[in-house]
Amino acid sequence: MAKKIETQGLDLYYGKFHALSGVNLSIESHVIxxxxxxxGCGKSTLLRSLNRMNDLVHGVRVAGRVLLDGVDILAPSTNLSxxxxxxxxxFQRPNPFPLSVFDNVAYGLRVHGEMRRSHLLPVVESSLQSTLLWDELKDKLDSSALELSPEQQQRLCISRVVAVKPEVLLMDEPCSALDPIATGRIEDLMRALAGGYTIVIVTHNMQQAARVAxxxxxxxxxxxVEVGPTAHIFENPKDKRTEDYVSGLYG
Amino acid sequence: MKQDKIIGAILLLVALSAISGLGLITVFIFREGVPIILRLGARQFFLSTDWEPSLGKFGILSMIGGSLAVTVGAAAIGVVFSLGLAIVLTQFSPPGLSAALKPLIELLAGIPSVVYGFVGVVTLVPLIRHTLGGPGLSVLAASIVLGIMILPTITSIAIDALQAVSPTYLEGSIALGATRWQTVTMVILRAARSGIVAAVILGMGRAIGETMAVIMVAGNALEVPHSLLDPVRTLTSNIALEMGYASGAHRQALFATGVTLFVIITLLNIAALGFSRRRPARSRVG
Known part of the structure; x- marks a missing residue:
């Protein structure tokens, strides 16, 4: 399998706090x-290093390399947009903008310069279809996204990202604000999307990792501490600390 | 216990007497002012531009026009600068800077209005006279002075409204590749809209009620302004300029001017309250 993302000796400090130390992680293409x-182990921080969201935090310092298709995204010349x-x-909590359903999904395209509604509409439709929201929302495109249920809001946030045709989807505990049934459906959606995208999900729910990754x-x-095929990590971990965690000794 | 009850009762009494004082003032103004409106007829009072107290003519249309002109002008100037300031301080500057500057901006509100008026007369009025023509004492001069005076009000409330916007909107927008500026114009201002509108309305309330600075720079001529360079008299100026020597019907007409002002400002405040009560849009689970 091809490597989509690779971190090499990634160190990150929030002020004096050493949040990531020497992380070397390879992320395979087109799998979860x-x-x-x-x-507090740094998993969200690691995730946020992969699209440089940590840049928003004051006093953050990063060292090492994060390669996306072999190119270091930590280089100053990186086009962040x-x-x-x-x-x-x-994100962890669904954060649709206080705009209409349509404007939420079209947001990313507008940010990148596409303003014509005739061009936006087919993308909005296909994005909502890919998250199985189209049938529910096709008659409500102009109503506020804040009126949707939490699960619909999270699906909408996924549609919003899918609309700009990303290569990688980072998900930061995407189900932690949802009930178990909605969680199951979002997990189905992740599996369905996995063929087309490289997905990285942060979760403190071990069962969720076992189910989708x-x-x-x-x-x-x-x-x-350790990285490998999911079955190995859960059934046959090499490191004692991993074994303690996955067997429920702490965490 | 017992001491708490006594203190509570005393505080209640103080609060009630302050409120009843306000209530008495309101009743007094209306009792003095409303009869002459009824006697002349609302049409004669509000829609005539003839204000000649010695001839018994009391039409305040030109002053309503003057008040509206300087208030709209002040709001236009105030909104541009205040909103710019609020956006820079909340979105584009390090947290320390906005924490240091916000009290300074609020300090501007404490400068007496006569000082603003004085600076306007000494610097702004001659500048307008020499560069744009006309008497200098004008709608434009009053709008600029008032625009600066209402800056602290609008800025301070707009900052609060912008700071109340959930940071998850910023994250979501940046994560989609938006720049900070796109995020501000496409999401954050939309989310803070009701608070910002309330800020502008409260600023307009201050502008329409301001007297001293306006008297000094507006020229106080009794005519409906046709250009920004024409002098105007506002409702407040009219009361302040003439109350000293007015008697009889003239005095009542000035109270009626006050009633008009009172109603306009009350409506503005109700509108502002209505807008600020609308809760800032937030995600349901956020």
Whole structure:
């Protein structure tokens, strides 16, 4: 399998706090990779390094390399707008904009310069179809996205990212604000999307990683402890710390 | 216990007496002002431009026009600068800078209006006279002075409205590849819209009620302005300029001018309250 993303010796500091230390992680193309670990282990920070969302945090320092298709995205010459178009992100809490359903999905395209409604409409339709929202919402395109249920809002946020045709989808605990049934349906959606995208999901729910991910990485205290095929990590971990975590000794 | 109850009762009494003071003022103004409106007829009072107290003519249309002209002008100027300031301080500057500048902006509100008027007369009025023509004392001069005076009000409330916008909108927008500026114009201003509208309305309320600075720079001529360079008299100026020597019907007509002002400002405040009560849009689970 081809490597889509590779971090090499990635270190990250929030002020004096050493949040990531020497992370070397390869993410395969067109499969789902899960990052698991206890709260505060740096898994969200690692995820946010992959589209440079950490740049928004004051006093953050990064060292090492993050290669996307072999090109270092930490280089100062990186076009951040283009990077984030290629590497989309879905957040822990559904965060649709206080705009209409249509304007939410069309947002990314408008940001990248496409203003004609006739060009936007087919993309909005196909994006909503890919997240199975079209049938529910095709008559409500002009109503506010804030009136949708939490699950619909999260699907809408996924549609919004899919609309700009990213190569990678980063998902930061995308189901933690949803009930178990909605969680199951979002997981179905992830599996359905996996063929077309490289998906990286952060979760503290080990069962979720086991259900959706082909590859799993275990993090602890800012270090990448172990990474491998999901079955190996859960059934036959090499590292004692991974074994303790997946067998439920702590976390 | 017992002491708390006594203190509570005393505070209630103080609060009630302050409110009843306001209530008495309101009743007084209306009692003095409303009869003459009824006697002359609302049409004669509000829609005539003849204000000649010695002849018993009391039409305030030109002053309503003057007040509206300077208020709209002040709002236009105030909104541009205040909103710009609020956006820069909340979105584009390090947190320390906005924390340091916000109290300074609020300090501007504490400068007496006569000082603003004085600066306007000494610098702005001659500038307008020499560069644009006309007497200098004008709608334009009053709009600029008032625009600066309402800057602290609008800026401060707009900053609060912008800071109340959920940071998840910023993240979501940046993560889609938007720039900071696109995020501000496409999401954040939309989300803060009701608070910003309330800020502008409250600023307009301040502008329409301002007296001293306006008297000094507006020229106070009794005519409906036809250009930004024409002098105008506002409702507030009219009361302040003539109350000193007015008596009889003239005095009542000035109270009626006050009633008009009172109603306009009350309506503006109700509108502002209505807008600010609309909760800032937020995601349901957010």
């Amino acid at each position: 990779t899960a990052i698991i670990g206890p709260s 283009l990077l984030r178009r290629r590497v989309g992100m879905v 082909a590859q799993t990485a275990y993090m602890l205290l800012g270090e990448l």
